[in-house]
Amino acid sequence: MTEETEPPLITSAAFAEGLDRLAASGRLFVAIDGADASGVADKAREMGGRVAVCLYRAEEDPDLAAVAPYLFAVDGAALRWVRERLAEDPAFCIFVLADTNLEGLRRHFRRFLVVQSPAGTKMNFRFFDPRVLTTYLESCEPRELDDFYGPATEYGVPTEDGLGALFFKRREEGPPRRRSDVLLKLRPAQMRAFARATEERFVDRTATFLQMQFPDALEEPRPLLRVIVADQIARARGHGFTAELEIVTYVISAWVLGAKFDEEFPAVREKLASPVLTTGDKAAWLAEWTQTLLRTLQEK
Structure with a gap:
């Protein structure tokens, strides 16, 4: 003891x-x-x-x-x-x-x-x-x-x-x-502490952005919203996104289209897996594709 x-x-x-x-x-x-x-x-x-x-x-x-x-x-x-x-x-x-x-x-x-x-x-x-x-x-x-x-x-x-x-x-x-x-x-332990703090602030800023842009995000309890955002940030990084803007673009698409949109939409799966496109190109395509899909759904 x-x-x-x-x-x-x-x-x-x-x-x-x-x-x-x-x-x-x-x-x-x-x-x-x-x-x-x-x-x-x-x-x-x-x-x-x-x-x-x-x-x-x-x-x-x-x-x-x-x-x-x-x-x-x-x-x-x-x-x-x-x-x-x-x-x-x-x-x-x-x-x-x-x-x-x-x-x-x-x-x-x-x-x-x-x-x-x-x-x-x-x-x-x-x-x-x-x-x-x-x-x-x-x-x-x-x-x-x-x-x-x-x-x-x-x-x-x-x-x-x-x-x-x-x-x-x-x-x-x-x-x-x-x-x-x-x-x-x-020390290494201090660098890890800074990395954790930076990540927590990024999750907080992204959650706040969602609440500012989407009324339904305001309905989620803040702790639960942070968990959702952290999970989608991890999924974005799993697809190779590293820049904050790219990751936030992915999180927005996930909020609008569903947590597993990267698996459920064939076009998204294909683009995210492309060995030719850069992550910047993928994020730009994802933003445009999400907006186009939403406009199409709203017109129906």
């Missing part, structure tokens, strides 16, 4: 008033991906260098400025702006509580902009995306947390309503140690 160990992270929630207090303390920061959110670079310029800094060296490549991640020191005005953007996109930013200044936190975060895969490949690390951050923190070992937290005491991800945040704090802070300039190397 193995002894259970406590998880290395403690979570706590801060709602609207809690975030107000944290902003007033001078210890609250947000990191935002300018590539995913418009106007972030303009807002950083408007607030000035004492409040906002680019995590990239944008001065060396001005074209990067519009798509770079930014770090903001959060006061009352900045928090009001963040809340406005969170109302539109709950994944707009991550929160950070830190016992350092803006430049100190920027220097710390720059160490993690590029990381190394288990195979040695260099990759951009989008830790400033709350979905990526949550997956990473939950897959870290205590020593990795010690390195990633550095001067940060807590990391926060916005709640779904955009009004508050869920904060992650280390259960025990590791002793200070000399920071290495070597790239952070992700």
Whole structure:
């Protein structure tokens, strides 16, 4: 019988008033991906260098400025702006509580902009995306947390309503140690965790798309719809589709024509099995064929 160990992270929630207090303390920061959110670079310029800094060296490549991640020191005005953007996109930013200044936190975060895969490949690390951050923190070992937290005491991800945040704090802070300039190397288990999280988000986005396009999808309980979508994504990949657009095209046809349409319609079986057509060609044909079939059925 193995002894259970406590998880290395403690979570706590801060709602609207809690975030107000944290902003007033001078210890609250947000990191935002300018590539995913418009106007972030303009807002950083408007607030000035004492409040906002680019995590990239944008001065060396001005074209990067519009798509770079930014770090903001959060006061009352900045928090009001963040809340406005969170109302539109709950994944707009991550929160950070830190016992350092803006430049100190920027220097710390720059160490993690590029990381190394288990195979040695260099990759951009989008830790400033709350979905990526949550997956990473939950897959870290205590020593990795010690390195990633550095001067940060807590990391926060916005709640779904955009009004508050869920904060992650280390259960025990590791002793200070000399920071290495070597790239952070992700472990295979962490890569698998990212792959699972990415797949879950893809299933969620596809299910949401179906609900937006087809009224009968809204009638399905969300958990059941996710299972249906995941099964059709797997079937699409079984036919060689890998690009998201190709897979979603297949899922749409399956929703309209039936879960086993790829077996029940001879024309579909033939096209999907073709050794000559590319998967892009197959997806384009499938979309057109499905639309034509639906128009024919509606005219009868």
